[in-house]
Amino acid sequence: xxxxxxxxxxxxxLMVRAxxxxxxxxxxxVLKGIDLEVRSGEVCCLLGPSGSGKSTFLRCIxxxxxxxxxxxxxxxxxxxxxxxxxxLHEMRDKEVAAQRQAIGMVFQRFNLFPHMTVLGNxxxxxxxxxxxKKAEARERAAxxxxxxxxxxxxxxxxxxxxxxxxxxxxxxRALAMRPKLMLFDEPTSALDPELVGEVLDTxxxxxxxxxxxxxxxxxxxxxxxxxxxxxxxxxxxxxxQGDPREVIAAPRHERTKAFLAKVL
Amino acid sequence: xxxxxxxTARARPEPIKAVxxxxxGRWVAVAVLAVLAAMFVHLLVTNEAFNxxxxxxxxxxxxxxxxxxxxxxxxxVSAMLIGVTLGxxxxxxxxxxxxxxxxxxxxxxxxxxxxxxxxxxxxxxxxGILWSRxxxxxxxxxxxxxxxxxxxxxxxxxxxSSRDLLTGFMAGLLGLALSEAAYMAEIVRAGxxxxxxxxxxxxxxxxxxxxxxxxxxVLPQAMRVIIxxxxxxxxxxxxxxxxxxxxxxxxxxxxxxxxVGKRTFQIFPMYVAACLWYLFLTSxxxxxxxxxxxxxxxxxxxxxxxxxxxxxxxxxxGGAAGVAK
Numbered sequence: 001x002x003x004x005x006x007x008x009x010x011x012x013x014l015m016v017r018a019x020x021x022x023x024x025x026x027x028x029x030v031l032k033g034i035d036l037e038v039r040s041g042e043v044c045c046l047l048g049p050s051g052s053g054k055s056t057f058l059r060c061i062x063x064x065x066x067x068x069x070x071x072x073x074x075x076x077x078x079x080x081x082x083x084x085x086x087x088l089h090e091m092r093d094k095e096v097a098a099q100r101q102a103i104g105m106v107f108q109r110f111n112l113f114p115h116m117t118v119l120g121n122x123x124x125x126x127x128x129x130x131x132x133k134k135a136e137a138r139e140r141a142a143x144x145x146x147x148x149x150x151x152x153x154x155x156x157x158x159x160x161x162x163x164x165x166x167x168x169x170x171x172x173r174a175l176a177m178r179p180k181l182m183l184f185d186e187p188t189s190a191l192d193p194e195l196v197g198e199v200l201d202t203x204x205x206x207x208x209x210x211x212x213x214x215x216x217x218x219x220x221x222x223x224x225x226x227x228x229x230x231x232x233x234x235x236x237x238x239x240x241q242g243d244p245r246e247v248i249a250a251p252r253h254e255r256t257k258a259f260l261a262k263v264l
Numbered sequence: 265x266x267x268x269x270x271x272t273a274r275a276r277p278e279p280i281k282a283v284x285x286x287x288x289g290r291w292v293a294v295a296v297l298a299v300l301a302a303m304f305v306h307l308l309v310t311n312e313a314f315n316x317x318x319x320x321x322x323x324x325x326x327x328x329x330x331x332x333x334x335x336x337x338x339x340x341v342s343a344m345l346i347g348v349t350l351g352x353x354x355x356x357x358x359x360x361x362x363x364x365x366x367x368x369x370x371x372x373x374x375x376x377x378x379x380x381x382x383x384x385x386x387x388x389x390x391x392g393i394l395w396s397r398x399x400x401x402x403x404x405x406x407x408x409x410x411x412x413x414x415x416x417x418x419x420x421x422x423x424x425s426s427r428d429l430l431t432g433f434m435a436g437l438l439g440l441a442l443s444e445a446a447y448m449a450e451i452v453r454a455g456x457x458x459x460x461x462x463x464x465x466x467x468x469x470x471x472x473x474x475x476x477x478x479x480x481x482v483l484p485q486a487m488r489v490i491i492x493x494x495x496x497x498x499x500x501x502x503x504x505x506x507x508x509x510x511x512x513x514x515x516x517x518x519x520x521x522x523x524v525g526k527r528t529f530q531i532f533p534m535y536v537a538a539c540l541w542y543l544f545l546t547s548x549x550x551x552x553x554x555x556x557x558x559x560x561x562x563x564x565x566x567x568x569x570x571x572x573x574x575x576x577x578x579x580x581x582g583g584a585a586g587v588a589k
Contacts, residue, residue: 062469064468064469093473097468097472099471100468101470103469104469105466107462111460111463111465112466113463113466113467113481113485124470124480128480129470129471129476174469177471
């Protein structure tokens with residue numbers, strides 16, 4: 001079978017591999033065959049105009065959206081399906097949930113649980129899923145919140161925090177599950193301009209610690225400074241990719257040039 | 265010229281002393297209402313038919329108090345408990361991906377909301393006519409036995425005589441609880457749907473299963489929307505226990521008052537007693553609901569409170585539709 005895709009092994013150093021990913025919402029084809037490889041420890045920035053499919057693609061990686069065609073592997077595991085005898089079997093709800101535990105996600109609108117304290121938000125999933133002792137989880141949550149600069153807000157409720165603080169709690173909440181991969185879906189787009197910096201700083205710290213990250217963003221500066229790999233998407237396809245500094249300084253494609261001219 | 269303008273602008277003008285608008289209509293209304301109130305009080309005091317001493321004498325008798333505690337209060341509490349629990353289950357079924365569960369939940373709410381409570385209670389009061397015994401075991405055991413050539417196969421674990429199980433009390437409780445579950449299902453569904461989609465996504469992204477995210481993330485937030493109309497439902501339920509007269513349930517407030525009235529030919533005083541009892545009981549619940557709504561309206565501002573009120577009113581209207589009066 002020449003067309004059958006082979007699963008990337010962990011030794012190849014690939015954290016994410018996407019092959020010919022297609023996705024439609026009704027008659028609207030949002031992703032038209034995305035190929036992407038993200039190595040372990042790499043920061044990959046997805047750039048592109050709104051409607052280009054970058055957020056949808058990100059949501060496909062942890063199976064929040066089901067893809068219509070193609071394959072996605074995270075750390076060697078096929079996402080959402082099991083391949084047996086050349087046939088794909090849909091995974092059960094529980095198995096999909098287990099795969100998602102290793103993939104952290106940060107949303108544009110934070111999506112913190114408003115009825116829980118900051119500490120409660122971070123502790124919830126580890127206690128519920130890993131059955132780690134509550135005291136341990138609390139200790140680790142407090143450490144993580146200290147690390148994102150919110151060690152003094154453990155007892156506060158999300159509604160009492162600024163947008164930037166909420167987003168940093170959301171990052172700590174995702175990190176509490178010890179993910180191998182972090183997905184950021186426009187993490188600074190809903191923030192007031194003066195709060196963007198604190199969230200980007202937290203993300204830079206994370207990148208420095210070697211976390212594999214895929215970041216959908218409009219922050220060209222962040223992509224240039226922190227990114228190892230830049231992917232420019234438009235109209236559901238990858239238009240151009242490569243080293244962020246090179247792509248931003250000298251885009252080869254017309255559409256990339258036009259986009260960068262508008263945002264820079 | 266310019267300096268003069270500046271000084272007049274800076275000087276504080278004298279306070280307005282205007283003649284207020286007169287409202288003669290208000291005084292007319294007050295006069296009319298005062299006359300009507302006087303007439304009403306006169307009626308209460310002078311009309312012999314009220315028979316106040318008789319009413320006061322009878323309305324605190326032990327059978328009536330027992331009816332109040334066991335019938336009205338106990339059935340209200342039990343029916344609401346069953347109704348809320350079953351309502352949550354039906355609401356979750358209604359929102360399920362499984363079309364069969366969704367269909368069954370729709371059918372349930374359709375049936376119990378379409379049949380008036382009074383009619384439903386009359387049906388439940390006579391449902392014992394279907395079975396002489398209520399038994400639990402393998403369904404269709406006799407029919408299965410016949411397939412395998414065994415005559416009259418009985419695979420039953422335990423059973424009750426329906427006269428013991430489906431007493432008026434149980435039939436009435438069941439009727440009210442099942443009917444309440446249909447209304448609660450709609451309230452819970454609205455509550456669940458009011459929770460932002462992003463909450464579900466965040467919980468899913470963390471790796472929570474459907475049950476976990478429902479229990480830990482969605483339902484606690486839905487409560488804010490669910491609790492105020494549930495208070496209204498409880499008040500409506502308290503009043504609807506009077507419908508148990510038609511099951512009939514004998515240990516119930518209105519049944520007892522009605523019985524005393526018919527026995528003594530003093531029907532009207534006993535109905536007045538019923539009004540007073542229900543006024544008293546619902547007032548207690550209204551006070552409780554006031555504090556509950558104030559608590560859950562916290563931090564939502566004036567528009568939030570107005571929305572709560574509106575929600576309360578629509579829930580009340582929904583409840584009233586279930587009352588066959």
